[in-house]
């Protein structure tokens with residue numbers, strides 16, 4: 368269908384958040400949470416947990432993973448709509464390990480590399496890292512220019 372489901376999961380440990388440098392594919396060259404497409408037969412949360420394990424070698428218990436943002440992306444001239452479910456994990460096991468897709472690195476929540484992240488991130492990620500929940504929609508021209516946006520904080524999903 369024209370609406371595709373994706374995930375992003377951020378792992379937070381106190382004042383640090385684990386980001387991954389995308390080494391190839393969509394979003395290459397930008398830091399981000401871990402994630403990917405949701406496969407048939409898995410829930411969105413299961414997909415996020417799976418991608419974190421695949422991309423960074425980190426395990427998170429499902430009960431410590433919460434939905435923190437719901438993002439919709441459209442692109443000028445394209446029919447597809449990206450529906451991205453964002454999760455936050457506060458507990459994990461394992462050691463962050465580089466994969467084919469991602470190079471993991473801890474960042475202070477006050478020093479995120481926004482100039483090397485997707486341009487929408489600075490509009491919703493700080494709210495999420497402060498414990499808020501966000502619903503947002505962005506209309507992009509290409510991969511760098513935001514033509515319009517709607518960002519709102521919500522009480523719950």
Ligand SMILES: CN1CCN(c2cc(NC3CC3)nc(N)n2)CC1
Pocket residue numbers: 373374375394399400401402403404440451485487488507510
């Ligand atoms: C599987 N991936 C996860 C990450 N994801 C995006 C997209 C995004 N902006 C959209 C204009 C592209 N912003 C962040 N932070 N992540 C796309 C799908």
